[in-house]
Structure formats: structure tokens, C-alpha cells
Amino acid sequence: ETGVTQTPRHLVMGMTNKKSLKCEQHLGHNAMYWYKQSAKKPLELMFVYSLEERVENNSVPSRFSPECPNSSHLFLHLHTLQPEDSALYLCASSQDREVQPQHFGDGTRLSIL
Amino acid sequence: GQNIDQPTEMTATEGAIVQINCTYQTSGFNGLFWYQQHAGEAPTFLSYNVLDGLEEKGRFSSFLSRSKGYSYLLLKELQMKDSASYLCAVKDSNYQLIWGAGTKLIIKP
Numbered sequence: 001e002t003g004v005t006q007t008p009r010h011l012v013m014g015m016t017n018k019k020s021l022k023c024e025q026h027l028g029h030n031a032m033y034w035y036k037q038s039a040k041k042p043l044e045l046m047f048v049y050s051l052e053e054r055v056e057n058n059s060v061p062s063r064f065s066p067e068c069p070n071s072s073h074l075f076l077h078l079h080t081l082q083p084e085d086s087a088l089y090l091c092a093s094s095q096d097r098e099v100q101p102q103h104f105g106d107g108t109r110l111s112i113l
Numbered sequence: 114g115q116n117i118d119q120p121t122e123m124t125a126t127e128g129a130i131v132q133i134n135c136t137y138q139t140s141g142f143n144g145l146f147w148y149q150q151h152a153g154e155a156p157t158f159l160s161y162n163v164l165d166g167l168e169e170k171g172r173f174s175s176f177l178s179r180s181k182g183y184s185y186l187l188l189k190e191l192q193m194k195d196s197a198s199y200l201c202a203v204k205d206s207n208y209q210l211i212w213g214a215g216t217k218l219i220i221k222p
């Protein structure tokens with residue numbers, strides 16, 4: 001399924017770098033999400049946008065900064081990350097926040113040196 | 114707190130049947146989802162239960178008992194390609210998805 005596209009697929013960065021993750025959905029959905037997935041842990045919801053407005057921010061450190069310029073695009077800006085931030089970052093979208101299933105991208109594998 | 118429990122890992126034989134259990138304790142309930150995730154790939158939606166009972170979709174079925182806070186995913190006629198992690202997730206009263214850590218299913222020939 002190519003409905004949700006994430007770039008890059010892999011990213012290695014130092015702790016002082018600044019980088020951005022990009023997500024694009026071609027499904028006409030109204031809600032978009034950023035998740036962090038670490039090995040053997042549940043998916044952690046980071047941010048939720050509905051109709052381009054942020055509706056949830058689950059106490060994520062300020063070194064992660066989301067941006068949603070329109071309903072099809074979502075970015076996650078990264079700066080001064082820590083080694084424990086190394087994980088798979090997944091983007092998802094859904095038609096609504098209530099009952100419709102979420103569709104996921106393949107994720108960005110992030111490694112912090 | 115909110116909690117989703119599912120076994121960490123299960124092993125089954127090709128052609129057999131396997132049942133993956135999920136128990137949950139959440140603030141409210143607005144539906145339960147099962148997702149499949151192959152290594153290095155995106156989670157993909159498998160099933161949705163909001164009422165008690167069994168939902169069947171081909172080789173996969175999902176069962177829900179809201180009074181027991183319990184669900185299972187039943188996979189029949191197992192194929193090697195079914196080797197993956199299976200994620201259970203519940204929507205709470207705020208429509209936020211609460212996720213389990215996933216069950217890694219290993220299929221042996």
C-alpha cells in the first residue's frame with residue numbers, strides 16, 4: 001500500500017544535527033499522527049493533527065517539533081536529539097479520529113550517534 | 114492506568130490454527146483493532162470489533178467480549194507469510210488508540 005509515504009526510510013544523525021522527517025498521505029484523510037516505535041514496546045503516540053490543527057501532544061520533549069502545513073503533509077522536525085530517541089518513527093492517517101482505522105507509512109528508522 | 118496485554122511471542126506450524134489473546138483495561142471503550150506488522154514494514158489494519166462477538170474475514174477472525182475486557186485474533190490455515198507481529202489496540206473514551214506491545218508470531222514448516 002502506498003497511501004502513506006514517509007521519507008527518508010533511514011536516517012543517521014549526530015546529537016547536534018537538525019533534520020526533518022516527512023510524511024505524505026494520498027488518501028484524502030482528515031487526521032494525521034506521529035508515533036514512536038521502540039523494540040518490544042507499545043507504539044507511543046506523539047502528535048495528532050485533525051484538519052491541520054494539533055489536537056494532542058502527549059508530553060513529547062520540545063526537541064521534537066511537528067508541522068502540518070496542509071491535510072496531506074506532516075513533518076517532524078528534529079534537533080539536539082538524544083541516543084534514547086533512536087527508534088522507528090511511524091506516520092499514520094485516518095478519515096476521522098473516532099472510529100476509522102489508521103493507515104501507516106513504512107516509517108523512518110532513526111539512529112542517533 | 115491504561116493497559117493492553119498480549120503474549121510477547123508465539124510459535125505455530127504451517128497449516129495449523131493459532132489464537133492470539135489480548136486483554137485490556139482502558140478508560141472507556143470505543144472499539145478494538147488488530148494490526149499486522151511484518152518486520153521493517155508498516156502496520157496494516159486487519160480487523161475492528163466494537164460489539165461483542167466474532168468477526169470473520171477470510172482466514173482471520175477476531176472476537177470481542179467487552180464485559181471481560183478480552184479479545185482474540187484467530188488465524189486459520191497458517192501460511193509462512195503470516196509470520197509477523199500482531200498488534201492489539203483499543204480506542205478509549207477520548208478516541209485515543211492505546212496499543213499493546215505486539216505478539217511476534219513465528220510459523221514453522
